[in-house]
Amino acid sequence: MKIVMLGAPGAGKGTQAKMIVEKYGIPQISTGDIFRANIKNGTELGKKAKTYMDQGALVPDELVVDLVVDRLSQDDCKNGYVLDGFPRTIPQAEALTAALAAQGEKLDYAIDVEVPDENIVNRMSGRRACVNCGGTYHIVFNPTKVEGICDACGGKLILRDDDKPETVQHRLSVYHAQTQPLIDYYKAEGILKAVDGTKNMADVFADITAILGE
Ligand code: ADP
Ligand code: AMP
16 A cells, blocks of 8 residues: 655644554655654765755755655565655656656555644644654643653654744745645546544544545
C-alpha cells in the first residue's frame, strides 16, 4: 500500500502517518524528519535545508526528490509506505509519479487531511517535538504524562523554531501557493480521498481506516 498524506502544515499528517505505521506495518517517510535529522547531525544537506526551513520556505525540489526516490528503493519499502510531507510541489509529484512508473508502480491513495487555516495556528503553537526521537505531542490535544518530557523515550520537548507564529503564517501561504495544487493533481489521478482533520485524532484515524480497509 503506497500512500501520500496531504494537508496544511499542522493538519495532523505525521500523527496519522504514525498510526498507519502501527496498524499496517509500512514505514513512514517524512522529509521534514529526514531534514531535521540531517540538521542535528550537521551534514551538508542539513546545513543547506536549514536556511530554507528557518524561513518557513520549501527546500528546493532538487535537494528533495533524489533523496526520497533513493529512500523508496530500500528494502523496507517493498510492501509500501506512507509519505508524510512529500510531495509538496507539482514538480515533486511529477518526479514521484515518473520514478514509480519506471518501476511499473503507482501510488494507491492520497489522503488529504482537511483543517482550516484558523485551526492551524493553535495546532502549531501547541505542538511539541522530542529532540531525541522526533515524537510529536500537543500541549492541549495530546499532552505528555510529564510536562516537557517525551512519553516514548524521556527526551526533552521543544517548540520547533518553524512553529513560532511569525513563521507559521508564512508556511501557510507557501502551502496554499505550492502544495494545495496537489489536491487537484491527485484528484485527476483518481486516488484522492479527503478526511475531516478537525475531528479528534482517533476519529480521523477511523475515517482513514475506512478508506484503507481493515
Ligand atoms: P503535520 O505532520 O501535518 O505537520 P502533526 O501531526 O505534527 O501535523 O500535528 C500538528 C499538531 O496538532 C501536533 O501537536 C499534534 O499533536 C496535533 N494534532 C494532530 N492531529 C490532531 C487532531 N485530530 N486534533 C487535535 N490536535 C491534533
Ligand atoms: P514538516 O516537518 O513536514 O512540517 O517540514 C518542515 C520543513 O521542512 C518545511 O517547512 C520545509 O522547509 C522542509 N520540507 C519538508 N519536506 C519538504 C518537501 N517535500 N519539499 C520541500 N521542503 C520540505
